[in-house]
Amino acid sequence: MRVNEEITTPRVRVIGSDGNQIGILNIREANKLALEEGLDLVEIVPNSNPPVCKIIDFGKYKYELSKKEKIQKKKQHVIHVKEIRLSPKIEEHDFDFKIKHAKKFIEQGNKVKLNVMFKGRQITHKEFGNQVLDKIIEELSDIAKIESEPHLEGRNMVAVLIKK
Numbered sequence: 001m002r003v004n005e006e007i008t009t010p011r012v013r014v015i016g017s018d019g020n021q022i023g024i025l026n027i028r029e030a031n032k033l034a035l036e037e038g039l040d041l042v043e044i045v046p047n048s049n050p051p052v053c054k055i056i057d058f059g060k061y062k063y064e065l066s067k068k069e070k071i072q073k074k075k076q077h078v079i080h081v082k083e084i085r086l087s088p089k090i091e092e093h094d095f096d097f098k099i100k101h102a103k104k105f106i107e108q109g110n111k112v113k114l115n116v117m118f119k120g121r122q123i124t125h126k127e128f129g130n131q132v133l134d135k136i137i138e139e140l141s142d143i144a145k146i147e148s149e150p151h152l153e154g155r156n157m158v159a160v161l162i163k164k
Helices: 002-008 027-037 058-075 092-107 120-124 126-139
Strands: 011-015 021-026 040-045 052-056 081-086 111-117 144-153 156-163
Touching: 011 027, 011 040, 021 027, 027 040, 027 052, 040 058, 052 058, 081 092, 081 126, 092 111, 092 126, 092 156, 111 126, 111 144, 120 126, 126 144, 126 156
Parallel strands: 011 052, 081 111
Antiparallel strands: 011 021, 040 052, 111 156, 144 156
16 A cells, blocks of 8 residues: 555655755655755746755745846836827927927937827828928937838827937
């Protein structure tokens, strides 16, 4: 009866608390070893054959994992899309003001979505919107490149710029 019990009991590869490999044991023996040391038996690699378990302090293990995740998040840089709304009949001062903002956004590493809004019958003269977008793209060509070419989305003409 004892022989059949050993065959059906799952076996795992056990790594000790010091990092040295103990060997392949059945789960009961591995749990017993962990309890003797006052630690937990944690499954580290479940998909291998046999699964790999390590004798460690589980609370400390979870704390270290959360610490690693926080460091990963800190290193991440999120790119935001900043939108600048324009009119096809924009005045020179307003145009310069919008360019100043676009430069600031691009230098911060954000994408800039240029949105020329056509009101009423202005939509019949799309060339004015194209001229405005072309002028902005030309002004910002030293620090930005075009991610998406100017195109119409309903009553808006849209282009997206990103940092070079």
